[in-house]
Amino acid sequence: MNRKPAKEYTTEQQLPRLGTKPYRDLLERTANSDTDRDSALTGLLMLWVGDSVLDVMDIHLSDYDITESKMDILLLIFLHQDQELVTPSSIADRLGIRRSSVTSLLNWLDKRDLIIREPYSKDGRMTHIRLSPEGSGLVQRVLPVFWSTCASLVDELDKEERELFNKMLVKLNRGIEKRLGAGR
Amino acid sequence: MNRKPAKEYTTEQQLPRLGTKPYRDLLERTANSDTDRDSALTGLLMLWVGDSVLDVMDIHLSDYDITESKMDILLLIFLHQDQELVTPSSIADRLGIRRSSVTSLLNWLDKRDLIIREPYSKDGRMTHIRLSPEGSGLVQRVLPVFWSTCASLVDELDKEERELFNKMLVKLNRGIEKRLGAGR
DNA sequence: TGAATTTGATTAGATTATCTAACTAACAGG
DNA sequence: CCTGTTAGTTAGATAATCTAATCAAATTCA
Numbered sequence: 001m002n003r004k005p006a007k008e009y010t011t012e013q014q015l016p017r018l019g020t021k022p023y024r025d026l027l028e029r030t031a032n033s034d035t036d037r038d039s040a041l042t043g044l045l046m047l048w049v050g051d052s053v054l055d056v057m058d059i060h061l062s063d064y065d066i067t068e069s070k071m072d073i074l075l076l077i078f079l080h081q082d083q084e085l086v087t088p089s090s091i092a093d094r095l096g097i098r099r100s101s102v103t104s105l106l107n108w109l110d111k112r113d114l115i116i117r118e119p120y121s122k123d124g125r126m127t128h129i130r131l132s133p134e135g136s137g138l139v140q141r142v143l144p145v146f147w148s149t150c151a152s153l154v155d156e157l158d159k160e161e162r163e164l165f166n167k168m169l170v171k172l173n174r175g176i177e178k179r180l181g182a183g184r
Numbered sequence: 185m186n187r188k189p190a191k192e193y194t195t196e197q198q199l200p201r202l203g204t205k206p207y208r209d210l211l212e213r214t215a216n217s218d219t220d221r222d223s224a225l226t227g228l229l230m231l232w233v234g235d236s237v238l239d240v241m242d243i244h245l246s247d248y249d250i251t252e253s254k255m256d257i258l259l260l261i262f263l264h265q266d267q268e269l270v271t272p273s274s275i276a277d278r279l280g281i282r283r284s285s286v287t288s289l290l291n292w293l294d295k296r297d298l299i300i301r302e303p304y305s306k307d308g309r310m311t312h313i314r315l316s317p318e319g320s321g322l323v324q325r326v327l328p329v330f331w332s333t334c335a336s337l338v339d340e341l342d343k344e345e346r347e348l349f350n351k352m353l354v355k356l357n358r359g360i361e362k363r364l365g366a367g368r
Numbered sequence: 369t370g371a372a373t374t375t376g377a378t379t380a381g382a383t384t385a386t387c388t389a390a391c392t393a394a395c396a397g398g
Numbered sequence: 399c400c401t402g403t404t405a406g407t408t409a410g411a412t413a414a415t416c417t418a419a420t421c422a423a424a425t426t427c428a
Contacts, residue, residue, distance in 0.1 A: 050234025
């Protein structure tokens with residue numbers, strides 16, 4: 001979590017910012033000849049931005065003492081509530097993590113009374129997961145912040161650029177989801 | 185790490201893929217009125233793609249038994265080697281993590297003889313970090329894969345789109361780095 | 369019908385990447 | 399030469415993951 005360290009002391013001897021040039025040089029020297037240079041640099045940038053973007057969201061969510069993984073689960077339950085049977089298995093399946101991982105996440109949420117586990121009458125092996133009133137409240141308090149944080153991520157782009165950007169992200173998302181075999 | 189679970193069993197009862205519509209509806213219902221809807225959706229998509237992109241890189245690096253954080257450090261050393269004094273402090277500073285975190289990462293790398301810690305003669309408190317021959321070798325073996333993975337991330341875009349995409353990422357990166365106060 | 373297999377959830381135990389706080393050694397300045 | 403600061407480490411914690419094992423319920427099938 002706490003990806004925003006409070007600056008221990010100001011370090012004296014700093015490494016200079018490199019910018020992109022050294023990476024471009026490195027790329028030239030170390031990539032296979034069949035790797036497209038421009039693509040590689042763009043991909044690298046996407047990696048950097050992707051990282052930062054997650055950090056930004058983490059920081060905003062931390063005001064609510066919740067992490068992205070936990071918010072993910074709460075949101076998933078919220079979205080399917082009263083429509084589908086939400087179980088640890090189905091959550092694991094959807095998030096692409098193991099059931100045991102979901103169990104620990106749910107334990108944490110349960111301990112804080114954000115969710116309710118109730119036995120599923122039609123199949124004694126399953127547990128139905130619901131949001132508690134507290135969980136619902138939290139989701140509803142967090143969502144406006146979540147959305148405004150999302151919006152702030154693309155602040156630097158004007159309307160036209162954003163539209164283009166969105167279109168490309170949709171393409172990329174499709175491609176990558178296919179590769180990873182997961183999705184929303 | 186292992187973000188590609190080997191599918192424990194095939195779950196029967198799955199939650200349906202939602203796609204973006206439910207998120208669009210949710211946004212409508214739960215965002216502040218001053219949050220731009222299109223921006224928020226684009227930001228959300230960026231969050232998703234950012235996540236996937238890191239997963240993809242993780243998977244490719246795992247063939248070399250190394251993680252992104254560790255590769256980050258090795259690359260940082262590699263890029264500054266013989267030009268600047270690389271120390272745990274300066275690494276911490278650059279990566280935006282605490283010195284103690286760097287210590288554990290370095291311990292891991294050290295145990296596998298990928299780096300060398302040598303006392304810095306001009307200041308007895310400092311340690312100079314270098315790549316060992318093994319570390320150098322690893323970096324050189326990993327880099328081609330690293331680059332081709334980067335390039336593969338934007339496979340779905342054609343040349344023109346990629347150029348535009350790159351331009352926008354540069355903008356976004358600048359903005360976000362300013363907010364986070366870190367950078368390369 | 370009853371034994372064997374499958375499935376859902378959990379537990380136990382490990383790893384990775386972080387953090388804060390405390391400590392030690394070395395340096396720097398009066 | 400004493401005091402405070404800095405560099406690195408250690409100790410101990412938490413979060414998010416994993417695999418393997420266990421237990422109970424459901425299903426299958428001979």
